[in-house]
Amino acid sequence: MASILQIENLSKSFGDRIIFEGININLSEGDKVGIIAKNGIGKTTLMNIIMGRETYDSGKITFRNDIKVGYLEQLPVFNPEDTIIEACLSGDSIANYVVRQYEIALEKGEDLTDLIVEMDSADAWDLEDRFKQFLTELKFSDFSQKISTLSGGQIKRLAIAKLFIDKPDLILLDEPTNHLDIDMVEWLENYLSRNRITLLMVTHDRYFLDKICDRIVEIDNQTVYNYNGNYNYYLEKRAQRIEQQNAEIAKAANLYRKELDWMRRQPQARATKAKYRIDAFYDLKQKATMRYDNSSISLKINSSYIGSKIFEARNLCKRFGDKVIIDGFNYIFARYDKLGIIGDNGVGKSTFIKILQQIEPLDSGELEIGETVKFGYYRQDFEKFDESKKVIDYIRDIAEVIYFDEKTCYTASQFLSHFLFTPADQQKYIYKLSGGEKRRLYLAAVLMKKPNFLILDEPTNDLDILSLEILEDYLDKFKGCVIVISHDRFFMDRCINHLFVFKGNGEIKDFPGNYSEYRAWAAEQEKIKAQNEVAQSVQSTHRNEHSAKNKLTYKEKLELQALSEEIEKMELEKNNIERIFNGETTLPPGSSFDLVSQRYSAIKDMLDEKELRWLELSDKES
Numbered sequence: 001m002a003s004i005l006q007i008e009n010l011s012k013s014f015g016d017r018i019i020f021e022g023i024n025i026n027l028s029e030g031d032k033v034g035i036i037a038k039n040g041i042g043k044t045t046l047m048n049i050i051m052g053r054e055t056y057d058s059g060k061i062t063f064r065n066d067i068k069v070g071y072l073e074q075l076p077v078f079n080p081e082d083t084i085i086e087a088c089l090s091g092d093s094i095a096n097y098v099v100r101q102y103e104i105a106l107e108k109g110e111d112l113t114d115l116i117v118e119m120d121s122a123d124a125w126d127l128e129d130r131f132k133q134f135l136t137e138l139k140f141s142d143f144s145q146k147i148s149t150l151s152g153g154q155i156k157r158l159a160i161a162k163l164f165i166d167k168p169d170l171i172l173l174d175e176p177t178n179h180l181d182i183d184m185v186e187w188l189e190n191y192l193s194r195n196r197i198t199l200l201m202v203t204h205d206r207y208f209l210d211k212i213c214d215r216i217v218e219i220d221n222q223t224v225y226n227y228n229g230n231y232n233y234y235l236e237k238r239a240q241r242i243e244q245q246n247a248e249i250a251k252a253a254n255l256y257r258k259e260l261d262w263m264r265r266q267p268q269a270r271a272t273k274a275k276y277r278i279d280a281f282y283d284l285k286q287k288a289t290m291r292y293d294n295s296s297i298s299l300k301i302n303s304s305y306i307g308s309k310i311f312e313a314r315n316l317c318k319r320f321g322d323k324v325i326i327d328g329f330n331y332i333f334a335r336y337d338k339l340g341i342i343g344d345n346g347v348g349k350s351t352f353i354k355i356l357q358q359i360e361p362l363d364s365g366e367l368e369i370g371e372t373v374k375f376g377y378y379r380q381d382f383e384k385f386d387e388s389k390k391v392i393d394y395i396r397d398i399a400e401v402i403y404f405d406e407k408t409c410y411t412a413s414q415f416l417s418h419f420l421f422t423p424a425d426q427q428k429y430i431y432k433l434s435g436g437e438k439r440r441l442y443l444a445a446v447l448m449k450k451p452n453f454l455i456l457d458e459p460t461n462d463l464d465i466l467s468l469e470i471l472e473d474y475l476d477k478f479k480g481c482v483i484v485i486s487h488d489r490f491f492m493d494r495c496i497n498h499l500f501v502f503k504g505n506g507e508i509k510d511f512p513g514n515y516s517e518y519r520a521w522a523a524e525q526e527k528i529k530a531q532n533e534v535a536q537s538v539q540s541t542h543r544n545e546h547s548a549k550n551k552l553t554y555k556e557k558l559e560l561q562a563l564s565e566e567i568e569k570m571e572l573e574k575n576n577i578e579r580i581f582n583g584e585t586t587l588p589p590g591s592s593f594d595l596v597s598q599r600y601s602a603i604k605d606m607l608d609e610k611e612l613r614w615l616e617l618s619d620k621e622s
Contacts, residue, residue, distance in 0.1 A: 002029050004067060004170050004198050005050070010059035012045060019045055021222045023059070025200075027170070032192070032199040034213035034231070038420075039436030039464045041219050043202040044074065047174050050200075063170075070168030074175045074435070074462075076159035080148035084140060087147055088131060088162045095124040099131060107144050127165070129593040134161040137187065137583045153179045153345035160188060173201035177208055178461045181345045182487050182515075191583075204465050206231055206490040306452035306480050307372035310335060311356070316365035318348075318355055319506075325351050327506030329365070338475070338482045340492045340515065343502025349485045350380065352502070353455050356483070376451025380458040380485075382442050387431035391421060391441060394430060395448070402448050419444045420467065435462040443471070452480035460488040489515050556617055563614045567607065574603050 005027040012019045019042035027033060037043050048054040050061060051071050063069070078087045085107070089100040102115045102124075119125055135143060138157045150158065156179045163171065177185045185208065192199065192212050203209060209216070210231035218225045218238065225241065227234040311333040318325040325348035333339075341349050354360035357375055358367065385394060395412040403409045410418075416426050419440050430438065439462045446454075454475075460468055468491060475482055475495045486492055492499075492515040499518050501509040511518045552560060577600045579585045587596065 002064065003027070004029055004031075004064050005200070006060075006062045007050070008060040008062075010046075010049070010061065011057045012042060012049065012054075013057055018222060020219060023219070023224050025217055025224070027198060027200060029198055030196050031215060032197065032213050033201070033215045033217055034209045035200070035202045035217050035219065036209075036234070036465060037219035038466055039440065039462070040425075040434045043219075044174055044434070047071070047172055047202065050172060067170060068166070068168045069170045069172065070163045070166055071172045072159055072163050072174060072176055074178060076155055078147045078155065078158070080146070082147050084135065084143045084145050084147070084158060087158060088135065088165055089127075090162075091166075094122045095127045098122045098124045099128045102128065103131070103143060125592045125594075129587060130165050130167070132593050133581075133583055134164050136581060138184070151346060153181065153184075156180055157184060164191075170198045170200070173199065173203065175203055175462065176201060177203060177205045177487060179345075179458075180487055182342055182489065183344060185487050185489070204460060204463060204468060205488055206465065304374050304450045304452045304480075305372060306335065306374075307370050308335060309370040310337070310373060310481060311370060311453070312366075312368040313356070314366045314368070316355065316367070317363045317506075318351065318360070319363060323348075324506035326355070326508065329506075329508060331510070333481055336479065336481065337498075338496045339484070339498060339500060340496035341483065341485045341500045341502065342487075342492070342515065342518075344504065347502045347504050349502055350457055352500075353377075353457060353483060353485065357455065373453050374449075374451050376446045376449060376454045378443060378446045378454070378456045378459050380461070382439075385430045385438065385441070387429065389430055390426070391416065391428055391430060391433070392426040394441065395444065398445060398448060415448060416444060420470070436464050436467065439463055440467055453482075454478065454480060455483045457485045458487070459484065460486055460491050552617060560614065560617045563610055563617070567610055567614060570603050570607050570610070574600065574607065577603070 003026055005025070007023060007025040010023040011021045013021075023046070025033070035043055035046070045054060049056050051069065082090075085100060085103045089096045089103070098115070098118045102112065102119055105112055105115055119128065138161045140154075140158070140161070147155070147158075160176070176188060180188070185205070189208055189211055199212070201213075213230055214228070216227040216229070216231060216234035218227070218234070225238075227237050229237070313329060313331045316326050316329040319327075341352070343349055351360055355362060356367070357377060389397075392412055395416055399412065401409055401411055402415050413423065413426055417423075421437075421441075421444075425437075430441070433441065439459075443459065459471065463471070468488075472491065472494045482495070484492065484496055496514055498513060499509075499511040499515065501511055501518065503509060511521065513521070576585070577596055580587060580596060581600075587593065
């Protein structure tokens with residue numbers, strides 16, 4: 001398979017700090033590669049280097065000639081004054097310009113005659129079809145909306161739409177699932193997995209990695225390891241690698257002890273020995289002191305005592321204008337409840353947890369909170385740090401010593417070590433930390449106050465997989481209540497025992513189970529609903545036919561029969577067009593999205609007319 005991207009011996013450092021060294025990655029056409037590394041290793045830096053946005057110290061990056069590369073950043077940025085049309089169709093190509101003008105004229109209801117000619121001349125109908133297809137699938141309807149009015153999740157969806165509209169040969173994704181709701185994560189997952197796309201991505205979403213990637217590249221201790229398989233394959237092979245490396249380290253440690261005894265002999269005796277053995281001793285020392293197994297790392301942090309009376313919500317109501325957030329909500333929290341909240345972006349999940357903590361006022365209803373309840377709130381949009389401080393000083397400003405019970409206390413430095421901050425990391429200035437390291441520091445600040453009711457709003461954003469595994473293990477053992485808002489399905493399956501599903505307009509479904517169990521239940525409900533609708537339709541048709549046989553004239557019977565056949569054919573055509581709109585099938589050859597849209601409107605009008613006549617005949621003698 002032809003190589004699309006080749007990275008050879010790539011190295012990068014900031015001052016005396018080596019970010020990565022000697023990285024080799026080769027991407028062939030159709031490869032889908034996931035990069036896994038701890039926070040601070042330089043995953044985003046690597047992406048920016050590949051895109052030519054940052055320099056590197058040494059090595060070589062080679063692209064195939066004339067390749068088009070698309071990049072989805074963690075936090076996409078658009079001109080706030082642009083409209084969705086202008087943002088998606090930015091660029092100097094003639095096709096982009098013509099489609100942009102065509103869409104603006106279409107939006108304003110202006111004459112399209114000349115623009116249709118220009119669209120034909122620029123061969124731009126395919127671009128116009130992609131533009132509408134992806135924006136519709138990603139839940140955009142008003143294409144003239146300004147970027148400044150969009151939420152963070154909408155901007156991420158817009159960046160994804162633009163990426164696919166541009167049709168790149170190679171796609172780079174940096175944490176693509178951050179700020180997306182679960183439905184959009186699954187849409188993106190399905191699109192990437194069913195299309196032949198060459199892909200290099202950084203993500204902590206383990207379900208996403210497992211379903212999409214056919215190769216995993218791990219960067220660990222400035223060394224690159226390649227695994228030709230999905231995420232589950234990577235986990236199995238990585239465990240074997242660590243076991244083998246630890247065995248080699250143990251063997252080196254035994255030899256090191258013997259060599260250390262030799263090195264400690266009197267200098268004059270050692271001076272007569274070969275210099276190569278002295279040099280080999282220091283290499284051996286480095287190998288003997290390496291550690292690869294992280295299984296012993298955990299957050300051994302106790303929560304405060306929580307009593308039997310926790311929290312009761314009675315008839316809670318909240319709205320903003322016409323938008324209903326909650327309407328008559330009731331719930332009694334039990335000890336050790338572990339609750340997940342899911343729903344589309346903008347449906348009110350974050351507002352809901354602020355209401356529970358009395359940060360956001362209610363319109364009506366009552367909250368009764370137990371006397372022993374102590375909230376710990378991890379905010380999605382946490383306040384910025386004083387980045388001129390060192391990590392250790394930030395924690396010391398909160399407390400020099402953290403007491404968890406009569407027998408357990410930590411110094412600030414000991415406490416930070418539980419959050420994967422080494423002594424060297426603790427001396428770093430906060431502005432030098434990566435996004436994931438800052439989130440880990442913020443999590444430490446929340447947990448050091450010993451809450452017994454944890455509320456976590458998108459805690460998985462920007463955390464590396466090792467940090468997520470440690471947090472999951474902590475929540476497993478946490479002796480208190482937990483509420484989690486997250487789009488990370490693996491995290492939700494691992495940490496919660498029931499769900500609140502926000503469906504919009506104040507409707508909240510309480511489901512007793514984790515996310516995967518809810519999805520299986522929802523799919524079964526959809527199947528039952530579809531079967532019931534078919535059965536009702538068949539019964540209705542039989543009743544109407546029976547009535548027609550008894551009460552209609554011969555000529556009317558023929559007309560009714562013809563109408564039924566015509567309606568059935570039109571419904572079939574209408575459904576096929578809707579499948580095109582939903583991205584389930586492609587446009588027929590020689591057609592365009594505009595022509596199909598016109599046909600769809602015509603069919604709906606004809607169906608209304610024919611169904612009205614069908615009802616008239618059916619009910620004539622009723």
